[in-house]
Amino acid sequence: MVVRTKGARCRNRAIFIRKFPKQKGNMAASNPTSRPNLDAITDDDFEYVDEEFGSSYSPDQVQPQPEPMIPDLFKQPPLVKDDLITDTSRLQDQTVDHCLPFLAGEDGPLELNDYGLPRLNREKHVKFLKQSLGPLPGRFVAMDASRPWFLYWCLSGLTMMGENVSSYRESVIATARTMQNESGGFGGGHGQLSHLATTYSVILAIALVGGEDAYDVIDRKGMWKWLCTLKQPDGGFQVCMGGEEDIRGAYIAAVIITLLDLPLDLTPESPAYDGGRSNLLTGIAEYVRSCQTFEGGISSQPNNEAHGAYAFCALACLALLDNPRRVIPSYLDVPRLVSWLSYRQYAPEGGFSGRTNKLVDGCYSHWVGGCFPLLEACLGSSGSGSKEKNRTATGLAAAPETLYSREGLIRYILTCCQDQTKRGGLRDKPYKMSDAYHTNYVLSGLSSAQHQWDLDSDPLPLSEGETTPTMAALGADSIWNVFPYIDDNDQIYEDSDRVRPIHPAYAIPQKNVAGIKAYFQGRSGFA
Amino acid sequence: MPPKNKVATKPKATESAPATITTTTTNPTTTTSTSQPASQPSEPTTVLERSQHRYEQTRPFEAARRQHGLSKLSKEDQKGWICDQLLHLTDRLPAASRSRLLGPKASKEIWWTINGTNSIVRGLKYKHKSEPHTTWGTDRDGHDVGSYxxxxxxxxxxxxxxxxxxxxxxxxxxxxxxxxxxxxxxxxxxxxxxxxxxxxxxxxxxxxxxxxxxxxxxxxxxGKLASSVEWEDVVPIPHEEPEGALAAIAYPAEYAEAMSYLRAVMSKKEYSPRCLRLTEHIIAMNAAHYTVWLYRAANIFALGLSIPEEIEWLNEVALANLKNYQIWHHRHLLVEHYYPTIASDPTALAQFAKQERDFLIAILSEDTKNYHVWSYRSWLVGKLGMWEDEEELKSIETLIDEDVRNNSAWSHRFFLVFSNPKYATPGKGATERDEKVTQELVDREVKYAQEKTYLAPQNQSPWNYMRGVLVKGGQQLASVQGFVEEFVVKLGEGEEEEEVRSTHALDLLAEIYAEKGENEKADLCLRRLAEKWDRIRGGYWEWRRKCLTKSAKVVEEETEKVEAVAVA
Structure with a gap:
């Protein structure tokens, strides 16, 4: 797994902040005497600054307050708006009203940069996540079946903010042990049934703390047997024995199978067992396809409404099955999906909503925002491995540098999603409480907005006679390269506010994916 | 301090303190029969004081030493103190070892002295100040009972x-x-x-x-359970977790108890009315507990309980927990189980369908876009075969009339109309054409969507719906060009002239032009979206523009190829 930066150009572009922010679009006239944010200028260009401003800048002189560079797009209600008022529009208008002061930097005495943005309040968010790791008071009893999620959300959020979480290894091991069932898989806690969602979060938490002791907690054989019992004849997975079958199940199964390198054979106990013709991955992509809706988005189960969280599950699942450049267009209507995903972004808020005519919510920064790296890979926009760069498997144009407004999302996250009180943490939207779930997924969204992913491998050739891949988890080993995303205009946030990148499909850093995979790889038996 | 002379005490005794405790060394008993006036000036008010008091009464010499120091005591009192100490030190030893330790002569002398002083042989033990609590223990609030x-x-x-x-x-x-x-x-x-x-x-x-x-x-x-006769025979399995487990919750006692009983009965695979009650008890405290819900369903099926009754109970729980989704899977399981019993009876089936719909209408009026409710509803339509049920379509129309932006209702309508197994081709993707869909149906749905579009042209739901309908019916997007153009006036004819009442119209117009090969017009639509009308999606519009030139190139290449072949 290669992680590299694009060399000098990148580094420079990432650090340098334009001294006089370039005027954008039909932005309000900026104050010509606005002075640069000196804090943001590094030593490297200090002399430069002296030269430019030495004559005009004097600390004693009273300087007019610089007008922050906030494009009108994020300061005004949308241009086209209907008069008809319904419940939906009422809520939408209220949300815009709530967000606008935050977007305009008028919500409090926060220190803002030239672009009108506050800093990422790392210290408070780190403290918030550490507190969320417990012990938790009694009112959290409603989360009793979701405790493994807290492990993943907190450790993942901390990791993205640059914290070293390996010190939690022992406690993750101890906690995970009580959640594992003898019949395979992890439940929400002692005496709770194994569930794919809780298993997913425990495994990712284990991968995040890393180390053989931690990996060894997982009963791989039990896991395989249990997964077999969840596999359904239509290709999907139930989330637990007797539980619902939905697209989360398909995504999580793909994550578990590829991270633990499980054998694909089905046990005779599996509801999908057909004498050895089908395996754990058979029909899974078809199941994903059946969840695409007429709107182009993806629903939890066939015939439901398109929803952002399931779009991520669908794309990430497919990306683990085969090279996204081939598998995504083979199973999904890409133009409709791109359209639907693009429409999830709202202005002036800048954030994403989860469904048509629903409100923005910080967590979709990941669920929807996290779809774009996978889509961009599918559209082969930046594939250095591909010779024919402009030609994609879909016959569609290569994606431009970015399909959505990264600026909009970053603005929403930094202004609206941060709880600036003592509490810290990130949230759905202003006036909502921060929580571990939103803190993690808002940071994941921020991470994907700040980075660019490049799929460095071409699809492996299909075997003879195949039109679509046979689902052998070929995509799980796709080589992804990551670079800091460099805006052609200006970088609106401080470079130190860049959080760490995470794997587009596994949602944890590549290093951790590589660590757990290396440990389990080739253990096809259960020694 | 007024001495509280109770009995035959010698007033001098109090006055002559601190030199001696007893003025009459020959009869220190007098002191023991009185309270120690100097140190115990008043009636004990607390239990602790009373025991101190009693201690001093039973151990007069020791009490005196504590108060005045050994050297200040008279010779007789000193002797009495020594005897008292020896007696109490050796008190716990068996008689035989006691005599061995002190020797018969010494023992005799001690006893003689003791008897002479009328001292109480069984004195109380002293409580050291350093001890946090008296032997009385603490009460529910952690207070020392001694202070009572x-x-x-x-x-x-x-x-x-x-x-x-x-x-x-x-x-x-x-x-x-x-x-x-x-x-x-x-x-x-x-x-x-x-x-x-x-x-x-x-x-x-x-x-x-x-x-x-x-x-x-x-x-x-x-807990209610531990004190209940009903749970007599169950040994609860307490929550087991190592110290320092992550995200540990300080469970309320009632919840912790209930869970420990749940673990016990689940491990024994017990299915009984009491287990059912236990699940209800836990659900009331934590409705998001998937394990409990599944176990509840298993109990109901094992005991052969009435499904309609369970559904009735569930309605209450669902209304109290709007955001919960375990409830809806539970309902799903119940109906799966119940369906075979009514499948052959059309009246019962219709009645059940009506009941369910009534409840769904009620709950959706509280939360119109509840994802889990809508998911259940679409599943139910398929399960009970409610496709042809006019009421179903009508109730969706009511919701759309109430809020034309309710996209969940629009989605359900699409499903209801285009997934009807009577004509829908199984396995067709939602964004694929289905040849079996009639023109009549397409026209009806397009008309419906257009009517609703006029109410609020920037509402995306009917636009997405109409586009979906056209694709399903295999119809050209251009068939609605006239309608779409109503919302876009004088595009590209200058900032003042140009008017866009719906960005979705402009988007669809771009597609229509592209479909017709009028790429320049399509490009203009996309450019205007990117430049003015829908700037947040600038990157997307740019990509769409690239797709236009691309498809044009592909067409060109293909034409060239065809021509080349023709020439050859």
Whole structure:
């Protein structure tokens, strides 16, 4: 797994902040005497600054307050708006009203940069996540079946903010042990049934703390047997024995199978067992396809409404099955999906909503925002491995540098999603409480907005006679390269506010994916 | 300090302090029969004070030494003190070793002195200040019982006695239950032991009394289950977790208790009415507990309980927990189970469908876009075959009339109309054409969407719907060009002239032009979206523009190829 930066150009572009922010679009006239944010200028260009401003800048002189560079797009209600008022529009208008002061930097005495943005309040968010790791008071009893999620959300959020979480290894091991069932898989806690969602979060938490002791907690054989019992004849997975079958199940199964390198054979106990013709991955992509809706988005189960969280599950699942450049267009209507995903972004808020005519919510920064790296890979926009760069498997144009407004999302996250009180943490939207779930997924969204992913491998050739891949988890080993995303205009946030990148499909850093995979790889038996 | 001379005390004794405790060394008993006036000026008010008081009364020499120091005591008192000490030091030893330790002569002298002073042989032990609590222990609030007033302490003692009495009776009852189970025959009466209803009722009362007393005395909360006769035979499995486990929750006692009983019955795969009640108890505290819900369903099926009754109960729970989705999977399981019993009876089926719809309408009026409710609803339509049910479509139209932006309702309509197995081709993707869909149906749906579009042209739901319908019916997007153009006026004819009433119209117009090969017009639409009307999606519009040139290139290449072939 290669992680590299694009060399000098990148580094420079990432650090340098334009001294006089370039005027954008039909932005309000900026104050010509606005002075640069000196804090943001590094030593490297200090002399430069002296030269430019030495004559005009004097600390004693009273300087007019610089007008922050906030494009009108994020300061005004949308241009086209209907008069008809319904419940939906009422809520939408209220949300815009709530967000606008935050977007305009008028919500409090926060220190803002030239672009009108506050800093990422790392210290408070780190403290918030550490507190969320417990012990938790009694009112959290409603989360009793979701405790493994807290492990993943907190450790993942901390990791993205640059914290070293390996010190939690022992406690993750101890906690995970009580959640594992003898019949395979992890439940929400002692005496709770194994569930794919809780298993997913425990495994990712284990991968995040890393180390053989931690990996060894997982009963791989039990896991395989249990997964077999969840596999359904239509290709999907139930989330637990007797539980619902939905697209989360398909995504999580793909994550578990590829991270633990499980054998694909089905046990005779599996509801999908057909004498050895089908395996754990058979029909899974078809199941994903059946969840695409007429709107182009993806629903939890066939015939439901398109929803952002399931779009991520669908794309990430497919990306683990085969090279996204081939598998995504083979199973999904890409133009409709791109359209639907693009429409999830709202202005002036800048954030994403989860469904048509629903409100923005910080967590979709990941669920929807996290779809774009996978889509961009599918559209082969930046594939250095591909010779024919402009030609994609879909016959569609290569994606431009970015399909959505990264600026909009970053603005929403930094202004609206941060709880600036003592509490810290990130949230759905202003006036909502921060929580571990939103803190993690808002940071994941921020991470994907700040980075660019490049799929460095071409699809492996299909075997003879195949039109679509046979689902052998070929995509799980796709080589992804990551670079800091460099805006052609200006970088609106401080470079130190860049959080760490995470794997587009596994949602944890590549290093951790590589660590757990290396440990389990080739253990096809259960020694 | 007024000395509180009670009995035959010598007034001087108090006055002459601190030199000696007893003026008459020959008879220090006088001191013991009185309170130590110097150190105990008043009646003890607390239990602790009383025991101190008693200590001093039983150990006059020691008390005096503590107060004045050994050297200040008279010779006789010193001797008395030494004897007292020796006596108490050796007190715990068996008589034989005692005599060996001191020798018969010394023992004799000690006893002689003791007897002479009339000292109390069984003195109390002293409580050291450093000890956090007296031997009285702490109460429910962690307070030292020693600090209680005498009256309060007596009260407490009474309660403890009452508790002990109850516990004894309760043990007798439990033994009888055990005996009854084993078919034990009472030796005296020669009859099998039978626990009567009355006895059970008495025990119930007893247990609630015991629980109340325990709570009052020790702050110990006896869970409802532990004190319940019904759960007598179950050994709960407490929550096991190592110290320092992550995201550990400080469970409320009631929840922790219920969960420990749940673990116990689940591990034994018990299915019984009491288990059902237990699941209800837990669900009331944590409705998001998937394990409990699945176990509840298993109980209902194993016991063959009435599904309609369960659904009725579930309705209440669902209304109280709008955001919960386990409830909806539970309902799904119930209906799966119930369906075969009514499948062959069209009336029953129709009635059940109506009931379900009524409830769904009620809950959706509280939360119109609840994802789990809508998911359940679409599944139910398929399960009960409600495709042709006019009421279903009507109730969706009502919701759309109430809020034309309710996209969940639009989605359900699409499903209802285009997934009807009567004509829909199975396995067709939602964004694929289905040849079996009639023109009539397409026209009806397009018309519906257009009517709703006029209400609020920037509302995306009917636009997405209409586009979906056209694709399903395999119809050209251009067939609605006239309608779409109503919302876009004088595009590209200058900032002042240009008017866009719906960005979705402009988007669709771009597609229509592209479909017709009018790429320049399409490009203009996309450019205007990116430049002015929908700037947030600038990157997307740019990509769409690239796709235009691309498809044009592909067309060109293909034409060239065809021409080349033709030429060859």
């Amino acid at each position: 007033s005498i009256e309060r302490f007596d009260e407490r003692t009474k309660k403890r006695i009452a508790l002990t009495a109850l516990q004894v009776s309760s043990r007798v009852f439990r033994e009888n239950v055990e005996r009854e189970k084993r078919g034990y025959v009472d030796a005296r009466s020669g009859q099998e032991v039978i626990v009567t209803e009355r006895e059970i009722d008495e025990e119930k009362v007893r247990r609630s009394k015991m629980a109340a007393l325990k709570k009052e005395l020790y702050g110990e909360i006896t």
